[in-house]
Amino acid sequence: VLSFRAVESQSEGQCVPVDSLWRRYSEFELLRNYLSITYPHIVVPPLPEKRADFVWHKLSADNMDPDFVERRRIGLENFLLRVASHPVLCQDKIFYSFLTQEGGWKEMVNETGFQLKADSRLKALNATFRVKNPDKRFTELKHYSDELQSVISHLLRVRARVADRLYGVYKVHGNYGRVFSEWSAIEKEMGDGLQSAGHHMDVYAASIDDILEEEEHYADQLKEYLFYAEALRAVCRKHELMQYDLEMAAQDLTSKKQQCEELATGTVRTFSLKGMTSKLFGQETPEQREAKIKVLEEQIQEGEEQLKSKNLEGRDFVKSAWADIERFKEQKNHDLKEALISYAVMQISMCKKGIQVWTNAKECFSKM
Amino acid sequence: DTSLAEVNSFLPSVPLSPSSMTNQYKFEDEPELRDLFITVDDPESHITAIETFITYRVVTKTSRGEFDSSEYEVRRRYQDFLWLKSRLEEAHPTLIIPPLPEKFIMKGMVERFSDEFIETRRKALHKFLNRIADHPTLTFNEDFKIFLTAQAWELSSHKKQGPSLLSRMGQTVRAVASSVRGGAKNRPEMFTEMNEYMETFSQKINVLDKIAHRIYKEERDYFNEMKEYGPIHTLWSASEEDIADSLKGVASCIDKCCKATEKRMAGLSENLLPILHEYVLYSEILMGVLKRRDQIQGELDSKVDALASKKTEKDLFSEEIGKLEDKVECANNALKADWDRWKKNMQCDMRSTFINVAENNLHYYEE
Numbered sequence: 001v002l003s004f005r006a007v008e009s010q011s012e013g014q015c016v017p018v019d020s021l022w023r024r025y026s027e028f029e030l031l032r033n034y035l036s037i038t039y040p041h042i043v044v045p046p047l048p049e050k051r052a053d054f055v056w057h058k059l060s061a062d063n064m065d066p067d068f069v070e071r072r073r074i075g076l077e078n079f080l081l082r083v084a085s086h087p088v089l090c091q092d093k094i095f096y097s098f099l100t101q102e103g104g105w106k107e108m109v110n111e112t113g114f115q116l117k118a119d120s121r122l123k124a125l126n127a128t129f130r131v132k133n134p135d136k137r138f139t140e141l142k143h144y145s146d147e148l149q150s151v152i153s154h155l156l157r158v159r160a161r162v163a164d165r166l167y168g169v170y171k172v173h174g175n176y177g178r179v180f181s182e183w184s185a186i187e188k189e190m191g192d193g194l195q196s197a198g199h200h201m202d203v204y205a206a207s208i209d210d211i212l213e214e215e216e217h218y219a220d221q222l223k224e225y226l227f228y229a230e231a232l233r234a235v236c237r238k239h240e241l242m243q244y245d246l247e248m249a250a251q252d253l254t255s256k257k258q259q260c261e262e263l264a265t266g267t268v269r270t271f272s273l274k275g276m277t278s279k280l281f282g283q284e285t286p287e288q289r290e291a292k293i294k295v296l297e298e299q300i301q302e303g304e305e306q307l308k309s310k311n312l313e314g315r316d317f318v319k320s321a322w323a324d325i326e327r328f329k330e331q332k333n334h335d336l337k338e339a340l341i342s343y344a345v346m347q348i349s350m351c352k353k354g355i356q357v358w359t360n361a362k363e364c365f366s367k368m
Numbered sequence: 369d370t371s372l373a374e375v376n377s378f379l380p381s382v383p384l385s386p387s388s389m390t391n392q393y394k395f396e397d398e399p400e401l402r403d404l405f406i407t408v409d410d411p412e413s414h415i416t417a418i419e420t421f422i423t424y425r426v427v428t429k430t431s432r433g434e435f436d437s438s439e440y441e442v443r444r445r446y447q448d449f450l451w452l453k454s455r456l457e458e459a460h461p462t463l464i465i466p467p468l469p470e471k472f473i474m475k476g477m478v479e480r481f482s483d484e485f486i487e488t489r490r491k492a493l494h495k496f497l498n499r500i501a502d503h504p505t506l507t508f509n510e511d512f513k514i515f516l517t518a519q520a521w522e523l524s525s526h527k528k529q530g531p532s533l534l535s536r537m538g539q540t541v542r543a544v545a546s547s548v549r550g551g552a553k554n555r556p557e558m559f560t561e562m563n564e565y566m567e568t569f570s571q572k573i574n575v576l577d578k579i580a581h582r583i584y585k586e587e588r589d590y591f592n593e594m595k596e597y598g599p600i601h602t603l604w605s606a607s608e609e610d611i612a613d614s615l616k617g618v619a620s621c622i623d624k625c626c627k628a629t630e631k632r633m634a635g636l637s638e639n640l641l642p643i644l645h646e647y648v649l650y651s652e653i654l655m656g657v658l659k660r661r662d663q664i665q666g667e668l669d670s671k672v673d674a675l676a677s678k679k680t681e682k683d684l685f686s687e688e689i690g691k692l693e694d695k696v697e698c699a700n701n702a703l704k705a706d707w708d709r710w711k712k713n714m715q716c717d718m719r720s721t722f723i724n725v726a727e728n729n730l731h732y733y734e735e
Binding site: 144147148151152154155158159161162164165166168169172173175176179182183185186189190193197329333336337340341343344347351352354355358359361362365366368 | 565568569572575576579582583586587589590593594596597600601603604607608610611614615618621715718719722723725726727729730732733734
């Protein structure tokens with residue numbers, strides 16, 4: 001069981017007393033679930049991975065490994081910072097109490113009743129349905145998020161393999177150190193040169209540990225956007241769901257209107273079981289018909305109001321979702337560019353170290 | 369006793385003219401004083417009813433008087449090189465004859481006639497002949513000259529003239545027998561030191577050879593993964609707008625790193641690996657040379673022991689012993705001088721090869 005300390009010094013527009021309390025990973029998960037359900041139009045920042053994934057051989061896949069724990073701690077901190085710097089999410093009361101209220105926070109979250117919405121939403125999100133008039137922008141965005149997920153996970157897998165191989169190259173050079181040292185013992189003129197060159201080979205072999213440790217942070221930055229892609233996809237799916245809902249409601253309304261019209265004019269345009277039975281067993285009385293029409297008219301009115309509000313809801317959703325998506329796009333482009341730059345800087349630094357070591361080694365070899 | 373005569377011509381106790389001494393000394397360091405240039409190239413395969421084999425073209429250019437012409441071009445097969453090596457070993461039992469590439473390589477799936485195998489062998493054969501050419505004594509060996517100049521039929525008839533297989537086997541048997549009898553007993557300190565040195569050197573050079581091969585393998589595996597790494601970034605850039613250029617930039621850099629890795633690998637396989645392998649073979653050769661010296665000593669020691677037990681026929685024995693003592697002294701001196709030469713060369717080779725490794729790595733990181 002690991003707990004993390006949430007220490008928040010300041011959030012947007014509010015003065016928060018410096019406070020610290022302990023939170024488990026599961027509580028972070030609860031917070032995120034709550035935010036996702038409560039703000040379906042927002043691309044909610046993701047949590048760091050629960051289990052170590054994309055490991056190469058030296059990194060342990062053990063969740064208790066201190067390096068993994070440290071990296072997860074940084075990831076959780078990053079999550080809170082993301083939420084705190086989001087114009088909408090940072091105002092949320094549950095988020096605020098996550099940071100400030102030690103006891104009873106879980107109960108507070110559950111009291112909001114978000115779980116009910118969560119269960120039905122989850123079922124719907126996972127169901128397959130076809131939207132007749134999909135919003136092209138959202139469809140494109142969904143494709144993009146799929147592509148992003150696929151390409152980043154491929155990249156992370158290959159990067160892990162490359163790291164593994166690089167580790168091998170560096171570490172085998174360490175064997176030179178030992179052999180050079182033993183060989184130098186039997187040599188007179190060559191001895192010193194060999195010995196000191198061997199020392200540099202040891203330095204070279206050892207340098208890879210720090211280099212790859214740094215690279216893990218780059219991998220974590222990519223992982224964040226791997227998980228962000230999922231959040232993006234979720235927003236698209238929610239919109240799809242809303243759209244489907246809307247279409248179903250409209251369809252329902254149309255069919256009721258038709259039924260009403262048929263009853264009123266007595267013409268049967270569409271085949272219906274009722275129509276058949278009435279033909280077979282005799283038509284209904286005018287009173288019965290009047291009653292039915294009245295019920296339908298009430299339903300139609302309800303339906304029209306519902307449709308209106310659903311349309312409004314949909315338009316609002318689209319507006320605020322796109323606002324957040326634009327914000328997210330800018331953030332993503334900025335962050336990924338920075339990450340690529342830092343990766344390049346890391347590579348340059350690695351090469352500089354390599355140049356230094358081999359320059360020294362060359363000098364030693366020259367003295368042989 | 370031709371072996372004795374040839375060794376005699378190299379006795380350091382005989383005063384050498386200053387110019388010939390400088391010639392000897394500078395043979396390796398100053399190629400401008402070289403007067404014999406040999407190349408081995410152009411492998412060709414020959415298919416007969418019985419076998420398939422490869423011949424290599426051996427081109428010799430020389431200004432030496434004892435050669436009838438200044439340029440020769442002959443074709444030789446691996447068997448011919450083996451013959452030359454054994455002739456040199458017979459003629460100069462305590463000189464360090466350079467190693468030949470192995471007959472075949474058991475490890476790995478290198479086919480007997482794969483391009484890689486043939487090229488590695490060709491380079492090693494080239495090295496072999498040049499090392500002989502650079503050697504102050506071996507370069508004037510008659511069989512060497514014939515090897516470089518004779519046409520195919522001339523060479524085969526000359527080969528048949530050498531001591532018969534049977535008599536050579538007899539020599540070997542006697543040599544083995546005498547080694548059983550000893551020779552290490554009265555071994556001068558210097559050669560015991562050489563033996564100890566060679567045992568350790570042999571160990572270390574074998575380990576180095578393994579390490580170098582391992583590094584090559586790890587680099588190749590790294591290269592294979594890197595090949596896949598760059599294109600992923602290009603693929604990603606197709607989905608992006610803003611960061612597409614950055615991603616493409618990273619992809620092209622990774623590809624450049626791939627090329628640099630290929631260069632580094634080539635550097636290893638062209639320079640370090642062949643040299644280390646040559647010295648692995650050298651260490652075996654040197655152990656063999658030290659053993660032969662011990663055998664020669666052993667012959668002397670056993671005759672001396674025999675003399676001690678037989679009081680009669682003293683005169684006969686003492687002449688024989690005198691000859692053997694000379695033989696031992698010549699052998700020892702030849703070995704000592706050649707050993708010093710070998711050590712200097714080894715140092716030079718190791719130095720330049722490891723500097724080359726360092727430089728390759730510097731270029732790699734700079735790129």
